[in-house]
Amino acid sequence: MKIDGKAYRSIWAEDDGKTVSIIDQTRMPHSFVTHQLTTLEDAAIAIRDMQVRGAPLIGATAAYGVAIAMRKDPSSRMLGDSYDLLHATRPTAINLRWALDETANLLRPLPEAERADAAWAHAARICEEDVETNHAIGKHGLGLIKEIAAKKAPGEPISILTHCNAGWLATVDWGTATSPVYQAHDLGLPVHVWVDETRPRNQGASLTAWELGRHGVNHTLIVDNAGGHVMQHGMVDLCIVGSDRTTASGDVCNKIGTYLKALAARDNGVPFYVALPSTTVDWTVDDGIREIPIEQRDGTEISWMPGKDAQGQETSVLICPEDTPVANYAFDVTPSHLMSGLITERGICEASKAGLAGLFPEKAKAA
Amino acid sequence: MKIDGKAYRSIWAEDDGKTVSIIDQTRMPHSFVTHQLTTLEDAAIAIRDMQVRGAPLIGATAAYGVAIAMRKDPSSRMLGDSYDLLHATRPTAINLRWALDETANLLRPLPEAERADAAWAHAARICEEDVETNHAIGKHGLGLIKEIAAKKAPGEPISILTHCNAGWLATVDWGTATSPVYQAHDLGLPVHVWVDETRPRNQGASLTAWELGRHGVNHTLIVDNAGGHVMQHGMVDLCIVGSDRTTASGDVCNKIGTYLKALAARDNGVPFYVALPSTTVDWTVDDGIREIPIEQRDGTEISWMPGKDAQGQETSVLICPEDTPVANYAFDVTPSHLMSGLITERGICEASKAGLAGLFPEKAKAA
Numbered sequence: 001m002k003i004d005g006k007a008y009r010s011i012w013a014e015d016d017g018k019t020v021s022i023i024d025q026t027r028m029p030h031s032f033v034t035h036q037l038t039t040l041e042d043a044a045i046a047i048r049d050m051q052v053r054g055a056p057l058i059g060a061t062a063a064y065g066v067a068i069a070m071r072k073d074p075s076s077r078m079l080g081d082s083y084d085l086l087h088a089t090r091p092t093a094i095n096l097r098w099a100l101d102e103t104a105n106l107l108r109p110l111p112e113a114e115r116a117d118a119a120w121a122h123a124a125r126i127c128e129e130d131v132e133t134n135h136a137i138g139k140h141g142l143g144l145i146k147e148i149a150a151k152k153a154p155g156e157p158i159s160i161l162t163h164c165n166a167g168w169l170a171t172v173d174w175g176t177a178t179s180p181v182y183q184a185h186d187l188g189l190p191v192h193v194w195v196d197e198t199r200p201r202n203q204g205a206s207l208t209a210w211e212l213g214r215h216g217v218n219h220t221l222i223v224d225n226a227g228g229h230v231m232q233h234g235m236v237d238l239c240i241v242g243s244d245r246t247t248a249s250g251d252v253c254n255k256i257g258t259y260l261k262a263l264a265a266r267d268n269g270v271p272f273y274v275a276l277p278s279t280t281v282d283w284t285v286d287d288g289i290r291e292i293p294i295e296q297r298d299g300t301e302i303s304w305m306p307g308k309d310a311q312g313q314e315t316s317v318l319i320c321p322e323d324t325p326v327a328n329y330a331f332d333v334t335p336s337h338l339m340s341g342l343i344t345e346r347g348i349c350e351a352s353k354a355g356l357a358g359l360f361p362e363k364a365k366a367a
Numbered sequence: 368m369k370i371d372g373k374a375y376r377s378i379w380a381e382d383d384g385k386t387v388s389i390i391d392q393t394r395m396p397h398s399f400v401t402h403q404l405t406t407l408e409d410a411a412i413a414i415r416d417m418q419v420r421g422a423p424l425i426g427a428t429a430a431y432g433v434a435i436a437m438r439k440d441p442s443s444r445m446l447g448d449s450y451d452l453l454h455a456t457r458p459t460a461i462n463l464r465w466a467l468d469e470t471a472n473l474l475r476p477l478p479e480a481e482r483a484d485a486a487w488a489h490a491a492r493i494c495e496e497d498v499e500t501n502h503a504i505g506k507h508g509l510g511l512i513k514e515i516a517a518k519k520a521p522g523e524p525i526s527i528l529t530h531c532n533a534g535w536l537a538t539v540d541w542g543t544a545t546s547p548v549y550q551a552h553d554l555g556l557p558v559h560v561w562v563d564e565t566r567p568r569n570q571g572a573s574l575t576a577w578e579l580g581r582h583g584v585n586h587t588l589i590v591d592n593a594g595g596h597v598m599q600h601g602m603v604d605l606c607i608v609g610s611d612r613t614t615a616s617g618d619v620c621n622k623i624g625t626y627l628k629a630l631a632a633r634d635n636g637v638p639f640y641v642a643l644p645s646t647t648v649d650w651t652v653d654d655g656i657r658e659i660p661i662e663q664r665d666g667t668e669i670s671w672m673p674g675k676d677a678q679g680q681e682t683s684v685l686i687c688p689e690d691t692p693v694a695n696y697a698f699d700v701t702p703s704h705l706m707s708g709l710i711t712e713r714g715i716c717e718a719s720k721a722g723l724a725g726l727f728p729e730k731a732k733a734a
Binding site: 029030197198199200202205206209210213219220221222223224225226227228229230232233255256257259260263264267289294299302303304305306307308309310315316317318319320321323324325326327328329331332333 | 396397564565566567569572573576577580586587588589590591592593594595596597599600622623624626627630631634656661666669670671672673674675676677682683684685686687688690691692693694695696698699700
């Protein structure tokens, strides 16, 4: 997508064939800083310190990390070491593991002299596939937006609520939940996005608001508490969120608070869709609420809020008494019956076992 | 309630008969600062700058403001001036107007020499009545907690979720939503409170967490997004929230986000009660969603977050891009059908026209 008129991806290979560039997302929204990754360690730090985040982008960064390592030392020992180092950065990230396995399986049988070029080409392919997947999700979601637009007066805004950042910064490009929005905007449809702040890590306020603003998409930041009110008053035409993990029956585990928005959407007759690449589907799990363990993260993510002070310094402030006990549940599960449908790279389906199996019969059967 | 073992109210008259003390709530939770109000202007500033907040406490402070003025100058001109000055501090606060009207109506017919003592006695009576009302609310709500406790193993915690600060700091003492909790705690029942952070002004994180902690009540701070998850997993026995304004049919206008918690409670079979003094009921309004206009406050309440930095300095930080458009809806309306009941000073009733009229027939009839 564009940043003030200039096209960007969240990760890109430089022309020298040995350097990869990323946008440091820990500095957003207050500073736009890019880093050049020239060593395996640079790539590991970028993932571990969350300079890059979002499952697809983590996978792409890991694949490029191996490629960078292979350029310097294409030995099998380095292949194993780079796998181990990168995997340890965020051991629970399924996409990271997947990208590393794919890369290692491809490179291991090759002669050393061919590994570096193959690794670079493979990392580039992972990126292209992500872009294609997200573009396809956007194309299908765009149909929903066009249907809503057709029922409105010309020029009347189509308002879409989203939660967290399932935007282009979480992927290589387009994003998942934002892909239909960007495609509608680029076609000239008057979309407007309600951006949930998304406490505790504020990915809505710091990332989604930033990327929509830089691309020129009309949007308004609200607190997570406000979603029910705006739906109650007819100010939302459509909700689209992302998914961190989807069950075979269509339950969606996503950023904490997603479930509350799905409840409000149902109560007010607002369509609620989840945009997801099929790689987020765990075909071995059915009941998301019972079967998916919810990660508890450090309480300081709630009690300390990062930002920029009036002097322009990036700092953090404590927002509760120092001795307040805090619980920080990172995700929640939205049951499939609350959703209008799932937007995947192969089309839109009912959020159900039958719906997903209809679009992905080979994966449903294999599970 | 107690602050580290010492009993406090949110406002109290000093023994000199001309000074009133308050806790400066704008400094919470990081500093505990009390102010002595010795002039009419002090009282006006305390209300205008939100050193005191919460409808009952604002009313009590205004009544004491008139009393302070009468001690210095009991003329009818001063009575009128003090009314005007105090009323202008927060012109939309219904309780402020009510307290001032009551006070002025009482004082105007009196000889000047009697006005100061009468004003002080009247302000004290407003405070005592608020304490009695809240204590009665707590006694009725305590019954609900005892019923839940009776179904649990001895010592097993009873978990209550609350939103915003309907605590003793918003009233003269006890609070509304917190009154049943304090009474249960003081009886030795093992209550635990899930404290919603309550963006954007963070009254949960800064006030409710503070007052529960200082009184010794077990509690855990969570983000507003987490309420659905904890209810989904059986970790909440009961929700109790306050009300800023209640319709004659039992709809409740309360801090933004209350509605989302009511939806989650219904979806998970968790009892959802609203604790309210009958003074919050507007007997002329029925449909809260259609008839109650929702105040939009300044967007900087969302984009700038106050707190204390690592050096101990109280400051604010910007949490989104500087040019991000923000909408700040202060309240939402929870429709009565989502509630298990209303806890009032006269008992618990169904959230409905019949329920409220049953407990307050004289008020329902007069409307």
